[in-house]
Amino acid sequence: MPSTAIRRYDYDADRRRLEIEFITGRRYSYADVPPSVAEAMRRATSKGGFFNRRIRDRYAFERLGG
Numbered sequence: 001m002p003s004t005a006i007r008r009y010d011y012d013a014d015r016r017r018l019e020i021e022f023i024t025g026r027r028y029s030y031a032d033v034p035p036s037v038a039e040a041m042r043r044a045t046s047k048g049g050f051f052n053r054r055i056r057d058r059y060a061f062e063r064l065g066g
Contacts, residue, residue, distance in 0.1 A: 005048030011038035019064070020051065027064040030055060 009020045011033070018033040018041075037054060044050035 003047040006051060009041065009047070011035075011042075013038070018055070018059075020055075028061045029064055030059040030061045033059055 003023075005023055007021045007023050007025075009018060011018050013035055016032050016034065018030040018038055019027065020030070021027045033055070040054065041047060041050050
């Protein structure tokens with residue numbers, strides 16, 4: 001099921017970085033995200049809900065792009 005909040009995401013296991021692009025076009029990179037959390041996001045029915053519960057306000061992040 002497509003997310004109404006998240007356009008796409010990608011996880012770099014070597015760097016433990018989760019990059020998320022929202023429907024708005026804003027992109028963020030979240031640091032030190034464990035592989036188990038990235039895998040749980042992949043399996044989540046609601047990506048936006050998972051993000052709000054398990055990632056937002058829990059990991060340091062930086063905004064990417066302009």
